[in-house]
Amino acid sequence: MAVVCTCLVSIYVFKNLKWSDIPRIVMKNARSTGTILFVAITAKPASVLFEMDGLPTRVAAMIGGISDNRIVILLVLYAFLIVVGMFMDATAAIFILVPILLPAVQAVGVSPLFFVVFLVITLSFGLITPPVGEIARY
Secondary structure (H helix, E strand, O other): OHHHHHHHHHHHHOOOOOHHHHHHHHHHHHHHHHHHHHHHHHHHHHHHHHHHHOHHHHHHHHHHHHOOOHHHHHHHHHHHHHHHHHHOOHHHHHHHHHHHHHHHHHHOOOOHHHHHHHHHHHHHHHHHOOOOOOOOOO
């Protein structure tokens, strides 16, 4: 509904969009959405395979071996997630990393809601940093 209202306002009020532009815009958005969904679809089976292999348990033991302090563990995860975000799409990283890292951070007492917000924000920071992200020049 919001897209239809926005298109109508752009066409009739602001007059910066024509009806002939709509098919091109829809095709461009379909390509972008298809690319993102393809990455998500291929990341999900990888996550399932990691879970079947027992990787979350091993990662939880490894993270627990770093420190018992959850602040230290979150700082280590912050650095790791920045690097992951620099090279991997956030959607794919979330599908792959949440099933692996969530049991580990829950074991040290981090709230799942806090961890997911932390993960999304940190991956977003990684996404805008070089080599993949571009620095805005004004």
